[in-house]
Amino acid sequence: MDARDTFDLTTGRGLIACPRCDALHVEEELQPGETARCIRCGGVLAKPRGGAFIQLIALSFTTVVLMMGAIFFPFLEISRMGFGNATSLFGVAMAFADGVLLPLVLAVMAMIVGLPVLRSFLLVYTLVPLAQGRAPYRHAARAFRWSEELRPWSMAEIFVIGTAVALVKVAGLATVHLGPAFWAFCALILVNLASRGFMCQTTIWDAIEDAGLRTDGREMAQGRTP
Amino acid sequence: MSDQPVMTAHRAGLIGCRSCGRVWPEEQETCDRCGADLVPPDRRGLQKVWAWWLAGLVMYVPANLFPMMRTQTFAGLQGSTEATILEGMVELIHYGNYDIAVIVFVASVIVPLAKFLSIAWLAMVAGQPATVEQAHARLKIYEVVEFIGRWSMIDVFVVAILSALVQLGFVASIHPGPAAVSFALSVAFTMLSAQSFDPRLIWRGLPLRSRTGHEGQD
Structure with missing residues (x-):
């Protein structure tokens, strides 16, 4: 957790919790073909593939x-x-x-x-x-x-x-x-x-979010170092 | 996967969405990204697991006592036979179909029983002190139970296919029995029970700091 400006521990902005063990991770953009695994339980968090939507x-x-x-x-x-x-x-x-x-x-x-x-x-x-x-x-x-x-x-x-x-x-x-x-x-x-x-569910959720749906004011949140 | 204590959403005063992974402040109730309800990882959720588990167990009893299907040959002149799950298996062995008998045995006896035991055990030890290795083993069991649960439906589908197919009028016909319904319900209820179990509870019992020599009990 060194990218201090990209996440916020009070609002949860830029963070991902593993659905299987609740470990916190800082969200990062992955390149197609890369795999993100949970540091604690080893479960796959994200695994984007090129052209997957089509x-x-x-x-x-x-x-x-x-x-x-x-x-x-x-x-x-x-x-x-x-x-x-x-x-x-x-x-x-x-x-x-x-x-x-x-x-x-x-x-x-x-x-x-x-x-x-x-x-x-x-x-x-x-x-x-x-x-x-x-x-x-x-x-x-x-x-x-x-x-x-x-x-x-x-x-x-x-x-x-x-x-x-x-x-x-x-x-x-x-x-x-x-x-x-x-x-x-x-x-x-x-x-x-x-x-x-x-x-890859994470990629699709990100796409839904980034494409402008459900803006929720988290853009306003102040970054705070833990 | 080190032994170092891991920062979790719960310890950070946040709550993670089990559906999409997005993290929110603890007091938030629904995920703004995917619309799912946010559930804190505590033992209250286990009530639901036990309720579905009991319902599944109750339905499993008639599923084994009543006939799964009724076979009628020559309009009942040669007699009609009713077979429960176990009788159907004995019949398969009798005709030498050992491989299919094994599939049916695993799908409708071993898997349901193993599932009842595993879910009960997971729910009982959830949230209790555990070592990292134990937690990994429990997560593995949970994943297997979740994956394998639906395969018990095979028997229901077999009865459905047979009763649709074997309608040869006078010669032979097969009709579904009451056990088909209760078996289907039993499988559905145990699936719901497994789905209600929150795997994050498995990890709640880990020590905050890794203390050497401190063994969790189970």
Whole structure:
């Protein structure tokens, strides 16, 4: 902590607290490719990547397009003794749709389809103005925070592993074929991984802040040496 | 990562935002940058952890007692079988699908139980004296619990896929059982419990100055 003019211990200006262990750090601009780690717990604080915003926007659109295919194309096909059944994702959800289990249908559909699509839209809403160097939309901060909070609840990749288990369980009972929607889902996992690699929350928060949103008078604060 | 005492936002009379990392004066209640509520790192937050933890444990009981799904072959002429989580696993082993049995066993028995134990332990030792090494170990456990929690949903998805797929009329059909709902709820509640845990509490018990020979207890 030697750059005395860049932070202020009374207002918190120019400081960052590690969300995992509360250690204080002085905020610094990082070059793309650099990584900032917490001095105490070693967690990554920031890891900006060049051109990340454009990549994230593109990957979000990819997610939505793939998800459309994943919903409406058949997912798995099954046949035994002349009886056949092909199911799309909607079929999977509708299987639970008899009365009591309706809430579970909604939850499952939300986790597999709804949340990944919603997160894509929130991310595009946040990042498009930032990537163009304009001021962010009015609710950008809220949109990005929701997108981050919903992250653990979007479970497309778990669903794919579930499919593998289901395939084996049903293999003795009937013949099963994988439909195009299954491969769309596998592609979604790769897109998701790529998106995670480009994502750096600290950089995006800084961009939202620096682009003029929520000025709060901290510019007026007097620097004080600790 | 030295043993030197570290300046934290709390010690400096400030409060850090858990959502975006921005630091504010202690009396501030919401983060002006991201809009999240600012929560001080104290043990009051543990109430929420325990509440969700208990809810998850309660739902885990019916999830194991009731059938996960009902299989009907030849319109019930060959009998319909109901399988709980454990019975389904025994069946998989019976047919020689050991690898899938292992996946199901890990996802629906080992992971939930380990999660209950880890969260309870983390919440109990949170804020108590600890050494730096212990704190690092606890943070590691917390990260694993947070990462792995969602994977228990596999079993729910398997039941959903099977009951949508195996609707072959007369020949065979599969219907979800009540355990599917309670298992899904149990997983969701434990995820919420893990999310309510504030990892900053792990570090609250570290000595202010590094005193040699002073070992934290747990």
